[in-house]
Amino acid sequence: MKKLLKHRELLLVGIIAIMVAGFATRAPGFATPGNLANIFNDTSILIILALGQMTVILTKSIDLSVAANLAFTGMAVAMLDAAYPGLPLALLVVLAIGIGAALGAINGYLVWALQIPPIVVTLGTLTIYRGMAFVLSGGAWVNSHQMTPGFLNFPRVSVLGMPLLSWIAIVIVVLMWGLLTRTAFGRAAYASGGNPTAAVYAGIDIGKTRFFAFVLSGALAGLAGYLWVSRYAVAYVDVAAGFELDTVAASVIGGISIAGGIGSVAGAVLGALFLGVIKNALPVIGISPFAQMAISGIVIVLAVVFNARAERRAGRIILRDRGAKEVSA
Amino acid sequence: MTAVEKTGAETFPVGDATPVRRMPVLEMRGISQIFPGVKALDGVSIALHAGEVTALIGENGAGKSTLVKILTGIYRSSEGEIFIDGQPVAFASAQDAIDAGVTAIHQETVLFDELSVAENIFLGHAPKKRFGLIDWKAMNARATKLLHALESEIDPTIRLKDLSIAQRHLVAIARALSVEARIVIMDEPTAALSRKEIDDLFRIVEGLKKQGKAILFISHKFDELYEIAENFVVFRDGRAVGHGRLAETPQDVIVRMMVGRDVENIFPKVEVSIGATVLSVENYCHPTEYRDISFDLKRGEILGVYGLIGAGRSELCQSLFGVSHPSSGHLTLEGNAVHIRSPRDAIAAGIVYVPEERGRHGLALPMPIFQNMSLPSLARTSRSGFLKAANELALARKYAERLDLRAAALSVPVGTLSGGNQQKVVIGKWLATQPKVIILDEPTKGIDIGSKAAVHGFISELASEGLSIIMVSSELPEILGMSDRVLVMREGLMAGMFDRSELSAETLVRAATGNA
Numbered sequence: 001m002k003k004l005l006k007h008r009e010l011l012l013v014g015i016i017a018i019m020v021a022g023f024a025t026r027a028p029g030f031a032t033p034g035n036l037a038n039i040f041n042d043t044s045i046l047i048i049l050a051l052g053q054m055t056v057i058l059t060k061s062i063d064l065s066v067a068a069n070l071a072f073t074g075m076a077v078a079m080l081d082a083a084y085p086g087l088p089l090a091l092l093v094v095l096a097i098g099i100g101a102a103l104g105a106i107n108g109y110l111v112w113a114l115q116i117p118p119i120v121v122t123l124g125t126l127t128i129y130r131g132m133a134f135v136l137s138g139g140a141w142v143n144s145h146q147m148t149p150g151f152l153n154f155p156r157v158s159v160l161g162m163p164l165l166s167w168i169a170i171v172i173v174v175l176m177w178g179l180l181t182r183t184a185f186g187r188a189a190y191a192s193g194g195n196p197t198a199a200v201y202a203g204i205d206i207g208k209t210r211f212f213a214f215v216l217s218g219a220l221a222g223l224a225g226y227l228w229v230s231r232y233a234v235a236y237v238d239v240a241a242g243f244e245l246d247t248v249a250a251s252v253i254g255g256i257s258i259a260g261g262i263g264s265v266a267g268a269v270l271g272a273l274f275l276g277v278i279k280n281a282l283p284v285i286g287i288s289p290f291a292q293m294a295i296s297g298i299v300i301v302l303a304v305v306f307n308a309r310a311e312r313r314a315g316r317i318i319l320r321d322r323g324a325k326e327v328s329a
Numbered sequence: 330m331t332a333v334e335k336t337g338a339e340t341f342p343v344g345d346a347t348p349v350r351r352m353p354v355l356e357m358r359g360i361s362q363i364f365p366g367v368k369a370l371d372g373v374s375i376a377l378h379a380g381e382v383t384a385l386i387g388e389n390g391a392g393k394s395t396l397v398k399i400l401t402g403i404y405r406s407s408e409g410e411i412f413i414d415g416q417p418v419a420f421a422s423a424q425d426a427i428d429a430g431v432t433a434i435h436q437e438t439v440l441f442d443e444l445s446v447a448e449n450i451f452l453g454h455a456p457k458k459r460f461g462l463i464d465w466k467a468m469n470a471r472a473t474k475l476l477h478a479l480e481s482e483i484d485p486t487i488r489l490k491d492l493s494i495a496q497r498h499l500v501a502i503a504r505a506l507s508v509e510a511r512i513v514i515m516d517e518p519t520a521a522l523s524r525k526e527i528d529d530l531f532r533i534v535e536g537l538k539k540q541g542k543a544i545l546f547i548s549h550k551f552d553e554l555y556e557i558a559e560n561f562v563v564f565r566d567g568r569a570v571g572h573g574r575l576a577e578t579p580q581d582v583i584v585r586m587m588v589g590r591d592v593e594n595i596f597p598k599v600e601v602s603i604g605a606t607v608l609s610v611e612n613y614c615h616p617t618e619y620r621d622i623s624f625d626l627k628r629g630e631i632l633g634v635y636g637l638i639g640a641g642r643s644e645l646c647q648s649l650f651g652v653s654h655p656s657s658g659h660l661t662l663e664g665n666a667v668h669i670r671s672p673r674d675a676i677a678a679g680i681v682y683v684p685e686e687r688g689r690h691g692l693a694l695p696m697p698i699f700q701n702m703s704l705p706s707l708a709r710t711s712r713s714g715f716l717k718a719a720n721e722l723a724l725a726r727k728y729a730e731r732l733d734l735r736a737a738a739l740s741v742p743v744g745t746l747s748g749g750n751q752q753k754v755v756i757g758k759w760l761a762t763q764p765k766v767i768i769l770d771e772p773t774k775g776i777d778i779g780s781k782a783a784v785h786g787f788i789s790e791l792a793s794e795g796l797s798i799i800m801v802s803s804e805l806p807e808i809l810g811m812s813d814r815v816l817v818m819r820e821g822l823m824a825g826m827f828d829r830s831e832l833s834a835e836t837l838v839r840a841a842t843g844n845a
Contacts, residue, residue, distance in 0.1 A: 182715050184707050191704055194693030200652065201682065201690050202704040202758070203673035262695045 008255045008306075012270040016277055023281040030284060037162060043276030044169035045224045045231070047269055049243070050250035051176045052217030054268040057251050058180075059210045060193040060260030061118035065107060066221040067243035068129035073099045073225030075133045075142070078235035082146040089150050096226040097219050103129060104218015108211035118210070126244065134237045144233035152230050165227060172220070177265040179216075189213055193260025249296065250275055253303040274299070352415055354379045354543040355400075355431070355512050360409030362395050362567075369395040370406070371567045377512060377543035382534065384554040384575060385547045387564030388587055388838075390774075390803060393547055396564075397514055400545075401433045402426030413512075432510035434501055434518055440489055447472035447485035450504045475503040479533050495526040502533060513537060514545045519553055531557055549637050549842055551580055565589055581835070588805050588834035599789040603813065604628030607797045608680070608766050610649070613658035618644035619821040622658070626766065626797045631788065633812030634801045636841050641821040642801045643685060646768045649799075650682035651675040662765070676705050679765035683755060685774060685801075691755040694744030698736055699725035701743050702758045728757030732787075756787075767791065768799040773807060785811060805834050817841050 024031035049066050056063040076099055077092045103125070110121040144152060155165035180186035191199040192206040199206050229235040254271025256263030275296065282292045353376035362370040370392045377383050387393050398404040400411075402420035411418050413429055420426045440449050447469045448455075456467040472485035481499050489497060498518070505513060515534075519527045534557055537544060546558055554561070555575060562572040563586040571586045608626040613619070619641035626632050634642050648655045651669040660667050662678055669675045675682070684690035692701050703710050703721040710720035725739045732753040736746055743754055759767060772788065773781040788811060792798055802808050808815055809832055817824040817840040825840040 184711060184714070184716065187700065187704070187707060187716060190696055190700075191693050194695045195691075197690045198693050199704075201650075201672055201684060203671065203676045204704070205671070205673070257695075261693060 009264065009266050009270060012254065012267070012274060016270065016274055019274075019277055019281070023277075023285060027281070027284040030281065037166070039276050039280045040169075040273070041163050041166045042280060043272055044165045045227055046243075046246055046250060046276060047169045047272040048172050048220050048224050048227070049247040050254070050268045050272045051172060051265065052220035053244075053247040054251045054254070054256050054263055054265070055176070055180065055189055056118070056210075056213045056217045057248075057256050057258060058189045058193045058260055058263055059206070059213045060196060061111060061210055061213065062122065062248065062258075063104075063107060063214060063217045064119065064122040064244045064248075065103070065125040065129055066217060066224075066247055067240040068126045068133070069100055069103045069218055069221035070225040070228055070243070071237065071239040071241075072103065072129045072133040072136070073222040074229035074239055075137050075225075075235045075237070077226050078142040078147060078151075078229045079137065081148055081151045082142050085148045089154055092151065093223070093226055096222045098222065100222015100225060101215050101219035104215045104221065105211070107218065108214030111214065112207040112211040118214075130237060133239075137235075137237060139237060142229075142235040147230075147233070152233050155227055155231050165231060168223075168227070172223075173265060173269055180265060185209070185212060190261055193257075193262075195261070246275060249300045249303075252300060252307065255303075255307060257307060258304070271303075351378060353377055353412075354414065356412040356415075357396075357400070358410050358412070360396070360399060360406045360411075362392075362399060362404060363407045369567050370399075372409070373564070373567070373569045374409075375562050375569060375572070377545055378560070379511070379541045379543050380538050381560060382538065382544040382546050382558040383560040383562060384558035385545055385562050385564065386554070386583060386587060388803065388805065391564040391587075392567040393564055394516070395567075397433060397516055397545075397547070400426065400431055400512075400514060402431075427508050427510075430509060430511040431514070432505040432508055432512070433514040433516060434505045435516050440497060440501060440504075442490040443488060445486050445488055446476075446483055446492070446500055449489050449500055450475065450485070450507050452504075454508065471507070472503070475507055476500075478506075478536070479503060480529070495522060495529075498522065498526070498530075502530075506537075510542065512543045512545070514547075516547045517549070518546075519548060519550065527553065551583070551842060555580075563587055584835055584838050588838055599793055601629040601789070601793045601813075603630050604795065607663055609659075609661040611659040611661070613645065613648065613655045613660075615641075615644060615648060615653070615821075616656050618653075619818070622818075622823055624816055624823075624826060626799065628797055629792050629795050630813045631792050631798045631800055631811055633808040633815040634799060634818065635803070635805070635808045635815055635837050636818035636824070638803065639820075640818040640841070642818050643770055645818070646682060646770055646799065646801055649675070649680060649766075649768060652682075676762050676764075679763070680768070681705070681759040681762055681764040681766070682768040683759050683770060683772065685770040691758075692743045692751060695742050697740045698729070698734075698743055698746070698754055699739040701754055702728060702739075702761055705758060706761045724761050725757070728761050729753075731760075732757050760791075764796065766797045766799065768801070770801045771803065772800060773802075773804070781807075805837060808837065809834060819843055 020031050020036070029035060049070070053063055053066060073096045077096045080087060080095070081092060107118070107121055107125055110116050111118050155163060155168070157164045159167055180189065188199070188204045188206075188209040191202065191204055192209045196206050228240060250272035251263065251268050252258060252271070253274050254263065254267030254269070256267060256271075278296060278299070279292065282295065283289075287295075355377040356375070358374045360370055360373045361368065373392070373396065375383070375396075385393050385396070395404065399406045399420075402423040402425050405421070411420070418429050420429065441452070444452070450472050451468050456464040456471065458464045469485045476483050476485065476499065479499050479502060481496070483492065483496055483499065489500065492500065518530060522530060534544060534546075546554070548554055558575050560572065561575045561578065561583065563570050563583060565587060570589070604627055606625045607628050611623050613622040622645055624632070634646070636642050644653060647653045649660070649669070651671045651674050654670070660669060662680070667674075667678050669678065669680070672682075693704075699722050702725040706724060707716065710717055710724055722739060728734075729736070729739060734753045734757065735750055743751055746754065769788065773784050785807070788798060788800065800808075800811060812832070813829050815827045815832060815837060817827070817837055819841055824843065827836060827840075
């Protein structure tokens with residue numbers, strides 16, 4: 001299985017490479033380093049959100065409220081920046097992460113303490129958080145001229161030839177990889193999804209693990225809220241509408257099992273990049289946005305089918321082994 | 330035919346060889362059921378007669394449920410024939426069995442809370458009008474009639490969730506009778522019923538007898554069987570070891586058939602010097618599962634816990650491990666009062682639990698072997714909050730060697746291992762926590778004889794190393810062979826504590842079934 005997973009990540013790298021090469025034949029310049037760096041930068045926010053989503057999915061849950069969380073936090077920090085231009089940027093970023101984490105904690109609490117299924121909880125909070133963004137702003141937009149230049153330009157600052165937005169995504173990828181593979185929390189997340197009952201018997205508090213997964217997902221959504229608003233230089237209620245589905249799609253394409261317990265950071269990142277390449281390439285080669293959506297959808301379904309087959313194959317191996325043992329016994 | 334089965338030396342000729350009566354409604358001849366590695370049924374023959382109740386008696390795991398599943402078309406038997414009215418039949422599906430007139434009332438009946446009583450009764454075979462529409466009027470009328478026949482006034486239009494447990498049971502019976510059944514199987518129908526409800530049920534059974542139905546009645550309660558059944562069949566280890574007329578057969582004869590005579594000395598118990606008390610349980614009570622349980626466990630001791638399914642054994646052990654919580658009672662570990670609120674507390678205190686369903690409770694199959702093994706021990710293998718893969722691998726390697734685990738590498742997912750090796754991972758995982766008390770729930774369930782001996786040898790080895798062991802088992806030979814003392818539970822209560830010197834199969838079965 002692990003071989004298969006590794007295989008799968010390599011497979012994704014291969015598919016992405018082939019796609020890039022293919023698009024390059026239609027649109028010269030697509031495969032240049034500069035354009036690829038642009039695509040990565042464009043996909044950075046999706047990568048950050050997908051890593052949060054992945055952690056939640058690992059614990060056998062799902063967070064549908066990430067995009068709404070992003071919209072609310074983005075709106076909140078944009079309005080703060082517009083109203084109090086003197087506030088330091090660092091404080092606003094910390095605030096964004098904090099607000100996001102708090103909204104995530106609400107999800108986590110409802111799932112943990114009240115034992116409500118995560119899909120129901122986050123479907124509810126998805127609407128609530130968007131509604132809160134509307135109440136907060138009164139439906140008004142915060143436009144680029146209202147925000148301070150420091151607030152807007154930060155993600156665009158170039159360090160070593162790449163914008164800070166890309167660097168932030170890279171740092172978070174590394175941190176998440178460390179968190180999921182090198183800490184007890186990460187192990188608990190895999191165990192809670194892989195077999196919740198066994199996890200309980202091993203002394204893991206799966207409720208608490210899920211709670212922290214939601215807090216993490218919320219914190220990353222909060223950070224993404226700031227990044228989104230500053231990158232696109234506008235905040236309004238419908239920012240990133242439907243983007244939660246992209247985060248789920250990126251996870252699923254990246255081989256994170258929707259049943260929990262299986263998946264890697266590399267997979268989620270590659271899944272996000274896959275979507276990023278498609279989103280950037282299709283307009284370049286002249287495919288309509290509607291066809292783009294259909295193509296993304298087909299890819300997601302294919303990925304799910306692929307996952308299901310991979311997991312079933314593992315089951316067959318067990319059966320065959322068992323049979324073989326009995327014959328020899 | 331005669332009362333004697335051709336099952337070799339273990340046959341018990343009982344009573345007079347019953348003369349040939351009427352042709353049996355249902356006859357099973359030479360039924361065998363082979364699961365990979367296990368022969369669940371071995372050449373079993375039984376006959377059911379119209380208007381009579383046949384009691385099917387046997388320990389847990391004797392093959393009763395397998396027989397029921399063959400009769401209801403859920404399993405197809407590996408060998409043997411089934412005759413109904415002398416005609417050979419083959420059940421390819423559950424529907425075939427229903428069509429042939431076999432119906433079963435299961436221990437835990439599968440009914441639908443949100444559907445009406447009539448819908449529950451006729452689900453799958455509702456009376457239809459033209460265009461395939463359900464004929465509600467006819468359905469409700471027939472449901473009322475069926476329920477009347479059971480002396481019940483339940484309104485067929487109300488939803489099942491509004492009924493009491495006993496009423497639901499009646500609905501289940503009505504459902505079983507809604508098909509034109511001539512053979513009715515009742516699998517522990519009294520398990521969840523009060524005495525009065527049992528009396529009501531027995532009146533229904535008498536009614537069914539009068540209608541000429543052949544009934545196969547499975548129960549652990551001898552008093553009930555003597556009350557209701559004419560014939561009996563005793564199963565042991567997948568074989569029918571005796572049958573006859575119940576009225577002519579005293580209870581102790583049946584108990585002896587159930588347990589067999591050859592249970593001594595299969596398990597060469599390693600003599601271990603037993604040390605001081607490690608664990609004391611005082612007056613443990615649970616709101617629903619058990620009451621007033623007290624016992625001591627000493628160093629190097631193996632305490633067997635015996636009882637029928639549903640006696641509260643697993644629930645007690647789960648409370649000791651913090652999965653569920655006692656409502657009152659005290660726990661003392663090595664002289665200190667401990668309060669266990671979660672498995673984490675239990676592991677920290679040195680109490681671990683190897684669950685019965687290893688697949689469901691034991692392992693995260695997608696995770697690598699070493700990560701499964703280190704899961705409860707992460708606090709010890711980590712350094713300042715960070716996991717150390719090297720330490721985890723070292724830990725896993727140590728126990729993999731000790732348990733002779735066969736795997737390509739410790740980094741492969743547990744799901745790729747065979748059942749026996751998965752079991753070793755579970756045991757290794759718990760030994761790695763360096764426990765003081767280890768609770769084994771049905772440690773040899775579902776594994777073949779050869780592996781059983783290895784597991785028993787290993788348990789003895791653990792005891793000789795000074796571990797205290799609580800071994801829950803439904804298998805009498807295992808309990809008798811391995812235990813220093815045996816705690817018997819019946820219906821959530823302590824039915825006795827027996828020292829090794831006073832252990833005998835009959836004593837334990839009597840205590841467990843409540844037949845003093």
